[in-house]
Structures are given as C-alpha cells and as structure tokens.
Amino acid sequence: MTEGLDADVPSAEATAAERDAVVARVREHAGRLAYELARLKGGDYGRRTFRVDGGEWTLKYEAGDVDFLRFEGRSGLDVYVVSSKADPDAGELATAMEHYDEFVAAFEAYVASLAGVLDGVPEEFPPVASTGEVAAERDRIVSRIEDAADRMAAELHRVEPTEYGTFAATVDGTRWELKREAASASYVRAGGEGGVYLVSQYAPPSPGDVREYAPGFRGFVEAFNADIAELSDSLDGVEL
Structure with a gap:
C-alpha cells in the first residue's frame, strides 16, 4: 500500500x-x-x-x-x-x-494607422490677446479698496486694541465682512460665507467679481462710518 x-x-x-x-x-x-x-x-x-x-x-x-x-x-x-x-x-x-x-x-x-493623423493640423495660431490692461485696472481698484480697508482696520484697532477683530454689515442685501489682524486688514469678503474676497492675503479677485462687488464697497464704508459715529455719539455727555 x-x-x-x-x-x-x-x-x-x-x-x-x-x-x-x-x-x-x-x-x-x-x-x-x-x-x-x-x-x-x-x-x-x-x-x-x-x-x-x-x-x-x-x-x-x-x-x-x-x-x-x-x-x-x-x-x-x-x-x-x-x-x-x-x-x-x-x-x-x-x-x-x-x-x-x-x-x-x-x-x-x-x-x-496613426501615421499622418496630424497632417493638416495648423501650426500657426492667432495672436493671444493681452490681459495686462484689464489686470492693471483690476489691481488699481483693489489697491484702493485695500487702502480703505486698512484705514478701517486701524480705526477699529484704536477703539478695540485686540490682535484680531471683525466688522460686518449688510448693504443692499449683501453681507460684507472685514477681518483685521491688529491694525491691518486681513480680508474683505462680500457675500457671506463662501463669498468673494475683494481683499485677501492669497490672490486677487477676478475682474468680473470686482465689477460686480466693488460698487457696493462704498456702501460698506458708509455703514462703517455710521457705526463709528454712533459709537462716538454714545460717549457724548459722559463727564468725569
């Protein structure tokens, strides 16, 4: 076996x-x-x-x-x-x-079977349009917004000398927010959470976003001024 x-x-x-x-x-x-x-x-x-x-x-x-x-x-x-x-x-x-x-x-x-498949493909292409002019105009407008935002941040820091702070207001149905670090603007955002950053530490907004939101920034500054005036009025008549 x-x-x-x-x-x-x-x-x-x-x-x-x-x-x-x-x-x-x-x-x-x-x-x-x-x-x-x-x-x-x-x-x-x-x-x-x-x-x-x-x-x-x-x-x-x-x-x-x-x-x-x-x-x-x-x-x-x-x-x-x-x-x-x-x-x-x-x-x-x-x-x-x-x-x-x-x-x-x-x-x-x-x-x-792929031989000649690229025959007739154009080798010359139209000239590429320059974005220099529109980018320069975008940067000019954003720079003015940023300057104003820095002044707003400095004024906020004077009355509330903390390291970080925010100011927010709704203008014509659009939520605006300025965030500061000390006396400088960190960002200005329009449209609430997930909105458009007109001022940012990372990248500039698109020209289209500037066109849409920049006119509303004036109202945001006016809301800020009104808030500061109200704060000033609240101290009127205080005597020591």
Whole structure:
C-alpha cells in the first residue's frame, strides 16, 4: 500500500526555469511596447486591448513600463502572461504564446494607422490677446479698496486694541465682512460665507467679481462710518 511513497518525485525545476525564461523575454519585449504605447497616449498610466484571431491581448502600462499583459483566448483561456502578482501556468503560457506574434502584428498595425493623423493640423495660431490692461485696472481698484480697508482696520484697532477683530454689515442685501489682524486688514469678503474676497492675503479677485462687488464697497464704508459715529455719539455727555 505504501510502494508509491518510495517512488522519486518528479522535478518541475526545468519546466519552471524555462517558463521563467519565456516570461522574462516577454516582459522585456512587452515593456518596449508599453513604452511606445505610453508615448502615443501621452500619459503614464493606461491600457489597450488588441483583438487577434485567437482572442484578445490587453497591455496595461504604468509609469511607461508594462504593468501586465493578459491573453483571453476564444476557447476560454484567461492567462496573465506578464504580471506582478503571479507567474503563469506553463501550459497556459505555451498556448498564449502561440498567438503572441498576432499581438505584435496588431500593435504594429495600430501604430501604422496613426501615421499622418496630424497632417493638416495648423501650426500657426492667432495672436493671444493681452490681459495686462484689464489686470492693471483690476489691481488699481483693489489697491484702493485695500487702502480703505486698512484705514478701517486701524480705526477699529484704536477703539478695540485686540490682535484680531471683525466688522460686518449688510448693504443692499449683501453681507460684507472685514477681518483685521491688529491694525491691518486681513480680508474683505462680500457675500457671506463662501463669498468673494475683494481683499485677501492669497490672490486677487477676478475682474468680473470686482465689477460686480466693488460698487457696493462704498456702501460698506458708509455703514462703517455710521457705526463709528454712533459709537462716538454714545460717549457724548459722559463727564468725569
């Protein structure tokens, strides 16, 4: 009953070594195809499927190199000839490799089909309009708003000498807010939370936003002046 246990176990070393050699050659060759495909696609990541008589080959590339090469045969065979996860079965690899030349031919046909695809594409284009004038006007208006906001912040700091503070008012249905750091304006925002920053430490507003909101800043300053006047009036008649 145990005679079979004494028999020599056949070694798969030679077959595995041959399988590994084939995979290494395919990986090197498919890597060159992946590089060319990435150049055509213009990106570091992607894939393309090539249909052949025996089935479909899918080449996936990553960072300009082969990520995997998969063969799906019409008979139901599904094998990753090149993969970072597992080596293919030797028999399935042999079957897939019967169709590898078809894959290379399909790849070459795809590349050849793109020859001349850029013929007739214009090489000269209209001159680009300059935004210098409108940007300069935007900056001029924003600078005047910022100067006024700094003066407002300084006045607020005089009556409330804290490190940070805000002043807010609603003008014609639009919520305005000035935030200060000490005696300087940190930002001026119109439209409430998620609104437009006419003054900011990060980036200037768009010309369109300036066009929409800058006229309302006058009303915001008037509201500020009225608030300061009311504060002054509240101290009238105080005697010590």
